[in-house]
Amino acid sequence: MRADAQRNYDRIVSAASEAIAQDGAEASLEAIARSAGVGSATLHRHFPSRWSLMEAVFAERVGCLIDRAEELRDAPEPLDALVRWLREVAAYATTTRGLAAALLNGPPAESGTCQAHLIAAGEPLVRRAVEAGLVRGDVATADLLTLVNAISLAAQQAGPEEAERLVTLVLEGVLVRQG
């Protein structure tokens, strides 16, 4: 990639990051290009779809979550580590406007997407909790992430404390526990 192309790429991602933080996932691509000091055509060549731009913007933030998952992989309490990580994912998704929507509405879990990376990062946490007999064996990491993201999306209207409640509810189940 040529030097100027790289420079423009970075400026677009940076501008998009700000725009999305401010206006959510529906931020105007035109405005992003403008504030990056770049023609709209340039934006569209670097990022053929809104989704691909999303991925680039969120790559860094998703990276944080992945690092966190690796940190927690050797934590003493397997279940605590998993729950803590899921809550962090939820918090990120709720805070970063549009992350949840982007993760959910994007093409489902193709390899190389940030979804795929998140799933891969969470997998060991889930497996450890399952092997410790603390989490049901038939739950997939992808299911968990989908649920957490769906909750974050739903709670963007209702507020973060609602999200907390729902996550707890999902973990413990709606039905009463009868031995």
Place this chain on the structure above:
Amino acid sequence: MRADAQRNYDRIVSAASEAIAQDGAEASLEAIARSAGVGSATLHRHFPSRWSLMEAVFAERVGCLIDRAEELRDAPEPLDALVRWLREVAAYATTTRGLAAALLNGPPAESGTCQAHLIAAGEPLVRRAVEAGLVRGDVATADLLTLVNAISLAAQQAGPEEAERLVTLVLEGVLVRQG
């Protein structure tokens, strides 16, 4: 309301219903007005926001769910009735493109909205299941509906069988049941 206004109102809702079924919640209002044989200004006067049009379109379908809730209110098995109803809500939301999104992204549970009506309809079902000792006492009807809708939204990409799995997961809980 004048007779012609009522007529146009109905034609708009009807056209919108078809358009949304075909193109999802992002259907073009302009196109809806056109296919209703009505000027765009008329549509915008009757329905100041996309959301208000959504509500009108879904009112009928939500009505079906409310009727169903009343039917199930006296069913022999309280838990079975609740679960069955929730699954029907999920099925409706998944099938009717945009219902879930409309329910979730709309202004949260103001009185008079279809959310409020759904919650009111589901309330007795939940209460009965709680009183029978089958559902945890601290789950709100609104929480349940939010979850079901969130799942439907998430599963619109993944497919209906994924939605089924997630609903079951939410009911039974992620953690293993330890007496």
Place this chain on the structure above:
DNA sequence: ACGTAAAGTGGGGTGGTGCTCCATTTCGAT
């Protein structure tokens, strides 16, 4: 039955969008 005031209408205008050509500029290997 009819005239009129007000409620209702829709075409056209405005400002915005996502996206694509393509003539021009810029880079970097030779």
Place this chain on the structure above:
DNA sequence: ATCGAAATGGAGCACCACCCCACTTTACGT
């Protein structure tokens, strides 16, 4: 320094939501 390829951005296209306003239709008091 040169030259071809890579990269650019502005003009253009079709579409969108939404608003203004001259015109038509309705319902009601007489």
